[in-house]
Amino acid sequence: MTASPPAPRPAGAPLGPTLATQLRHTARCVRAVEQGQSLSEVMPQVAAELRPGVQALTFHVLRHLGTARALVDQLVQRKPDAAVQALLCSALSLMLEDAEAGSASGLHYAAHTVVNQAVDAARQDRSTARQAAFVNACLRRFLRERPALMAEALRHPVARWNHPTWWIERLQRDHPERWQAILAANNQPGPMTLRVNRRQIGRAAYQQALLAIGVASNPVGDDGLELDTPQPVERLPGFSQGHCSVQDAAAQMAASLLLEDRHWTAADRVLDACAAPGGKTAHLLERAEVSLLALDMDARRCERVDDNLKRLGLRAEVRCADASRPATWWDGQAFDAILLDAPCTASGIVRRHPDVRWLRRASDVDQLVKVQRGLLEALWPLLKPGGRLLYATCSVFRAEGADQVQAFLERHTNAVHRPSPGHLLPGSAAPAGEFNDNPLGGHDGFFYTRIDKVAP
Structure with missing residues (x-):
């Protein structure tokens, strides 16, 4: 033909x-x-x-x-x-x-x-x-x-x-059976995934709205739709009205993991410690009526959080502050839940940020591990007994995930690890389990673990 x-x-x-x-x-x-x-x-x-x-x-x-x-x-x-x-x-x-x-x-x-x-x-x-x-x-x-x-x-x-030599060698140590799959996945473009704002429209209804303009999609997670073909946001139905946001499916897991297995009300205090650009902040508010404080050290990034919340019709207190220095911003009232999406190497999102692999140095890992440890230590006293902290990084390196959490649990007898996804790897397949590698397929690489605070 x-x-x-x-x-x-x-x-x-x-x-x-x-x-x-x-x-x-x-x-x-x-x-x-x-x-x-x-x-x-x-x-x-x-x-x-x-x-x-x-x-x-x-x-x-x-x-x-x-x-x-x-x-x-x-x-x-x-x-x-x-x-x-x-x-x-x-x-x-x-x-x-x-x-x-x-x-x-x-x-x-x-x-x-x-x-x-x-x-x-x-x-x-x-x-x-x-x-x-x-x-x-x-x-x-x-x-x-x-x-x-x-x-x-x-x-x-x-x-x-x-990838740089040090990166390859670290993956070989951290994930000896899957390092090749991780590297191969990093060299492929990631899919475009949307998070449907359930306060504005149901996911099935939004999927039909996409079909009406010729865009096919598949449900992922609780609120996501993975598009068959990436689209400019201006073409997405209702985007400016807050019907959806662009957010990888792995990043969308944070809200469910932090909020699961209890009822939340406006009296519950939640801290998003490193919030910018605000995707996880917004998802928490789409899922639950809570009193939320969102922090970030960069004033311009705080403006992005404000802009995203305004577009989605959501409200939170957004403050420019260093989460590792609570004395400069904390009012003394303990939090029911804390989301710590800590600064990291971004080794799990290389598909979307291919420059990261060439910008990072081996020494960056140790420096960021110290930053993450400092944040965990600073924020843990701010959590109520019976409260929960979700530790997250967009990294596939064990030093920033499983090893970091294991060391924290050994230092704190009032910290209890709950069943969590652990390391999520792009383009691999593995069984679930504590701190084990889980398959991600079309998702980015991430690490999640929830730590609950028990009474002394």
Whole structure:
């Protein structure tokens, strides 16, 4: 069956950005990450009309950066300057023979097209213009010698798995039977999952509203819908009216785990200790009428919490404060429940933040473990006897999850661990159990455990 030709472009309609233009900006983003900047800081600097395409390309490059770097090392005699290196890595990432990754990212370009557009991109940028011929020679050599170059590159673990060596080795220790599945899952884009605001609309009704605009979805968890195809939030029915939020299914588990097996009222005091951007805060309020205090150290992030609550029609006290220093914000009244979604390496959400793996250092783990321990110690005295604390991190590293909680339980005789999911791993399968690895499939990696406070 012959495919229909594309519809003609209306007269006067603007042309979209060329691949060369997008590659030029992608290379700048990749270079910024290699210099230690987060994409959340870099991407807003890209022009709005270029941002969707540049973000898609940048994510793809960062998911293949280990392979691309190994190829560049073979293609050059002397390491090129950072701008040329970033452009070569960006182009090579689009030329890899990785049908699965290409299909998952939706990026399909003929290899010779990538070469030509990369050379154009080099010419367009002052920092690479003099190296355009060099870029052309490197990429054309890759086309000629692809099998041998790829075979040599993939001998190295960083190139094969596209994660730093220390990260790979830590996963091998923490999850010896599943480390490969975790790394493979990290290199695939995560699905778009919504949390339906049950105060506004039922999940089944919202699923029908999505179908009415041609968007299929599947229920996940108590309030979630995983979309078959990601959508801009502006297209989601009732988004501005607070009918739904974008939140991964693993993150949606927090509310159920903290609130389960008891009735909650407005007299119950709940603390969300590290609340921004407010997804879990909002879900708690969608699920229960409680008096909730949401803290975050960053004033701008507190504004995001306020904005999210306002859109969803919810109320909480939002305060800019350091949860680890209760003397600066606590009124002396104990809490019935505390959610501590602690700062961590974010090693479980690499699918959605592919820059994290290249920004983190091995030493960050130990530093963050100290921060987490400090928060646990500071907040535990604020919990009523009979109250509960849900400790959560978006990490798959045991030091930030199972090991952290085990050490806490050993220090506190009035702390009792309740049956909890433990480590949730993306793209793996494992039995449930205390501190064991549970399957996640389409979800992000997370750690959850609930600790109850008993009377002395």
